Each structure stands twice: as structure tokens, then as C-alpha cells.
Amino acid sequence: MLHTINKSPFEKNSLGTCLRLAKPGSDILLIEDGVYSVIKGSAMESKVREATKEHTVYALGPDLKARGIEENRLIEGVKVVGYDGFVELAADNDRVQSWL
Amino acid sequence: MLHTINKSPFEKNSLGTCLRLAKPGSDILLIEDGVYSVIKGSAMESKVREATKEHTVYALGPDLKARGIEENRLIEGVKVVGYDGFVELAADNDRVQSWL
Amino acid sequence: MKFGILVNEGPYQHQAADTALNFTKAALQKGHEIERVFFYHDGVNNGTRLTTPPQDDRNIVKLWGELAKEHDLDLVVCVAAAQRRGIVDQDEAKRHGKNADNIADGFRISGLGQLIEMGIKSDRLMVFGD
């Protein structure tokens, strides 16, 4: 199952709920303001680092770039994909849940 | 100064930021989904109870009623006002800040 | 006392327009003045006459129009925000080569300067949004 999150974790609780309800082994893709979750050294780091142990965590490259977040600032283990990677993740998983 | 908050504290961080930046003695009015902050026994209770010591905390009656929150469910110290009370609070304070 | 009212969300999707309406009504009832109601961001969508909400629901566009008529309110839709979102009056339609307009009775389209002016002239500025 693919979970997408488009909210900043500093503003809304979507990431927290997703992590509470996503089955271990799920794919999690951060898009739009959701990409702010993956900055190293932020208050979210330990939570996201923990999540990378149970899930595969992706962030959408074009949204990282728009927001000026360079790849060297990302928490280790987070993978970056483009829109084509987003499509692949949606196709490869059986279903998609958007945590709005 | 009057601070208004229209967001559920379980969904967004507006209440937290308001409480961090509001000067002691301020008036705080919870409106719309913000009224969910004042339910007794919720995870927000200690935070709101603490806030009532430093500020006067109000909740908008019509918004409580719409959401089915009876007044006996409210955290002690929280005052209920109607739209006319909202207008009075705005008029009686020197300025208004809406924590959207 | 003079209130300025800023509405930043469209009708229905968020409660902001309802709260702004209820606040404005209550302020008028208590004898206060409303300097202006300014519609910004998606708030410009409060000003389309093409809505037909369900009959058992409130008609927010109409409620604004009626309140404006009764109390001679100045309802201003921001032109820049309106262009992005497709709210146009006859002049705007002509200017941009559109073959229709959709502004509702009682609303007018004007610039952002009217928001700043409202802030200067009002005793209190109230922001209603998401």
C-alpha cells in the first residue's frame, strides 16, 4: 500500500496518523508541504528516522526543489523520486491512501 | 489583545503557537473547530487549563452547539460567549490577531 | 466603532464566510459601523451570482448581498485574486476578452489598496480565513 502525505508535519498531524495506521512494510511518499518532514536536524528527525526502519519513505524531488531543500539536507534513508516515480509507486502498490 | 483560534488543536498547531506568543493577560477566543480545545478529559485539557491561569479563555457558544458540545463538558474556567460577545471582545481589546 | 472585515475563503468549503457574516451582523446590531468587507484569496468566490445552493441550506452569496443592501455595506472583491479565480464584472470581462461575467449584486471589484485603506480607516480589522 502506498501512503501519500501532503502536509507539513509542523502544521498538521497527518504524518503522525499515517505512521500510526500504516502497516509495516508500506511505502510512504511525502509530497507538497509534506516534504518538510525529511529535513535533517528538525524536530521530526527521530520520528522519520524511526519510520524509515519500518517503511520505505520517499519524498517528491520537484517539491523538495521548489522549497529549496537540497538532497544533502535529507534524513538518511529517505529516497527521492520524481513524478514518474510517483506514478510507479502508485502502480506497483495495490492501493493508495492520501492522508490529506 | 484578542487572539482568535479557529482550528482544532488535534489537527493543527495554532493553539500552541498562540499560547507561546500571547502576552499574559490576553483574551483568547476559540471559534469554529477551535472550540474542540475545551472539552474536559481530552488530551488538550492540561494545556488549556494552564492557559486559563494566564489568559481569559472564551469559546463561541453557537460553534459549541453546532458541534454538540454541551456546556457541562467544558474545562472549568472557560467562558462561553455568543456573536455579540465576540464583537464586544473585539471592540474592548486594542487589537485582534487571528491565528488561522 | 468601525470594523474592517477580511474574508479569505470561499463560501461552504470553510466556515470562514459564515463566521464573518455572523460577526458582521452582530456588530451592526450593536450599533457599530462596518468600514468595508474585503474578499481576498478564495474569498473572492463569495461574490459569484452563479451559485445555487441546496434549498435547505443557507445561500451565502445572497446573504451578503441582502446585508449589504440593508446596511449600505461596501463589499469589495480583490481584482488580482479574482482574476486568478475567475470572478469578473462587465468591465473585467471586456478587458480580458471574456464573453460572460459572474459578479453578484452588491459586490464590486477593486484593488488591494482598498484592503490597506480599510486597515487604516478601521478601528479593528478582523481576519476570517482557514
Place this chain on the structure above:
Amino acid sequence: MKFGILVNEGPYQHQAADTALNFTKAALQKGHEIERVFFYHDGVNNGTRLTTPPQDDRNIVKLWGELAKEHDLDLVVCVAAAQRRGIVDQDEAKRHGKNADNIADGFRISGLGQLIEMGIKSDRLMVFGD
């Protein structure tokens, strides 16, 4: 593979419409099919032809229309949500006594059943919203 695309916010105010557009384009480029794009909630505002965004910004309504033309996409605006928000075609305008319509080229207005049908017929349903 067949994707169904649900868009729940209007253009510009939230990034949802942009993300939906970019996803749809990428899916088409990879050879997937788009069963339908359904616009719900404020998403119906993607379907107004009356917008004039700044010249240095993207024109989201036009981008949907062009993509639809190129790939023969079915862009459906929910009628109930559209009535609340003032998006009408000629039929809807006549039905509700409106003297103008504002639907953009390439969009059609239809019922919520089209959303459910899209969910049934698509292999994956993607929700883009706030």
C-alpha cells in the same frame, strides 16, 4: 493501468490541482490510461473559463483543457458541488435561471455517480486535496 484522478481543491489556493496535473501528465507519458478526472468540493473551480492568471504564472484551467484535448481525457465537474460554488454550463444556467455560464472548454458537468464509477473502473484511485 487505469488511473482515476480526484481533485478536491480549486486552482492556486492549494497545490492539489498542480500535483494532480503533474501526476496525470507523468502517468500518460508512461503509457497509462486515465479513466477520468473528477473535480469535487472546491475542485470544481478548476473548470471555470473566466480566469486570467498573471502572465508569468501557469494557467491551470487552460493546462487541464489542453491535456484533455491532447489525450481525450474525460474532465468531469460534480454538479452538486458546482451548484454550491457557481460553476455552470448552458444547461445548468437555463435550469437555475442564470443569465451566464462559465464552464471551460474540455470540462463537462455530471453527477457524483461518475466518481463512484471511476472508482470501480480504475485500477487505482488517486485523491488530490487539502
Place this chain on the structure above:
Amino acid sequence: MGNGAKKFMYVNRRAPYGTIYALEGLEVVLIGAAFDQDVSMAFVDDGVFQLKKGQDTGESNMKNFSPTYHALGDYEVTKLYVDRESLGERGLSQDDLMELTYEDEDDDYKEKPSIRIVDRKELMKLMEEQDVILNF
């Protein structure tokens, strides 16, 4: 339910009235009920507030759509899953929720409760069984 029926889950995470998602989400569920699919609803986070008893919008002039939840049973929408943790965090218990029921045609039309409070693991499992998940 037809053989090719898909499992649709409507996940509600938003409070009523502050935004329209709850109301318009419910409209989708009602229309969807005509399509003979396997339908369930989940109430998570502030979505649990949608089911709060005693909603009265008279003073705020909005439309009170809470009675519509009572109609769900007649539309054969009978599986309403409420996240236990979300309830507790918000100071609510099952007694705070509307009593929603349906008549079970497979059991002599006995009236049965539609709402089931579930824990995290059950909800996780239910979501993994779906074909289509719609979030409102």
C-alpha cells in the same frame, strides 16, 4: 452485492462544520450506496466528531447534516468503524456518539448497531483489505 463488487472505504478525518468535507463526503457515500459495492466508513482523528450526538446549528446558521448519518442504515451502509484512540484523545466515549443502527436482513431484520469502535490494529487490517480508499 455483485460478484465483481469492489471494497470502498471512506476515511473521514475532518470535523464537521469547520469545513465542508464531512458533509460532501457523506453525499458521496449515499450516492455510492446505489452502486452495489462493499462499502465501509472509517472515522479517524477529528472525523470522530462527525458522529457526536446533539449537534444543533440553529445559532450559527449552517445546515445541520447530522441526521443524515441515521439514514445510512437504510442505504445499507452498515459498517462504521471508529478509531478508539482518536475518541479517547478528544475526551469522548461511545456514549457521546449518535446511536446508528441498521436492520439486518440476514437475521430476521433485527436492529443492530452500525458503529464499531476499533483499535489501531483492526483499522490497519481493514484498510489493507480495501480496493478503493477515499479520504475526506
Place this chain on the structure above:
Amino acid sequence: MGNGAKKFMYVNRRAPYGTIYALEGLEVVLIGAAFDQDVSMAFVDDGVFQLKKGQDTGESNMKNFSPTYHALGDYEVTKLYVDRESLGERGLSQDDLMELTYEDEDDDYKEKPSIRIVDRKELMKLMEEQDVILNF
């Protein structure tokens, strides 16, 4: 600044791009600059992300409006207060922010930084001095 000038503060709490509030808020600030009032901006919570260096919207096809912040100095918008705690919580430091400056006409047009990182108490005090607070 005229004698009857009011103190306007624009409080920015939203990230750029995910929503339009930052962009359209900035348009208000630029128009407002013509009105000869005492103007300041505060960046709190996700609002601090608006000032992040190196924004590039090429691949997402949105409008990159971050260069506009550099124009603020020319419009005599020279007081940009950034909440220290919001920065830190988000893993950012002053080095991550655009270098925004203005020419101080009262000091031989020396170029000076517009951004000032402030702590909670300073921000609280600044807000209490305002006549008008606009939140975007």
C-alpha cells in the same frame, strides 16, 4: 512616514507553494508599502520556510515568487522578524535564509540586513505594539 501612520504587521505562518497564502500575502505587503505606514513582517511556524534559500520551481511548474522578497527593501519594507524557535524546530538556521538587505537612507545608504532573528519575548512585545495585524 506620516504622523497618523499606523503600525501594520503581516504575520506569515504558512509555507510557500503548498498553499497560496505566502504569495498573495506578499502582494498585499508590496501594495501596502505605497501607503506610507509603519510596516513589519513576522515569520512564524512554517512561515519561516518562505525565506529559505535556493527555491526552484522549474520541475513543479509553479511560479517561483521567492525573488520578490529581495525587492522588499526597495519598497522600504525593512523589518522582517523571524521566530528563532520556529527556525530551530525545522532544522534551519540563519544561513539557510535568503540574504535580504535594504539601503538605510538615514545612514548614508549603507546596506543593512532586513532579517532579524527574534526570540519569543521580543515577538510578543512587537505584536503588542501593532495597530493592525494581518495573518497569512
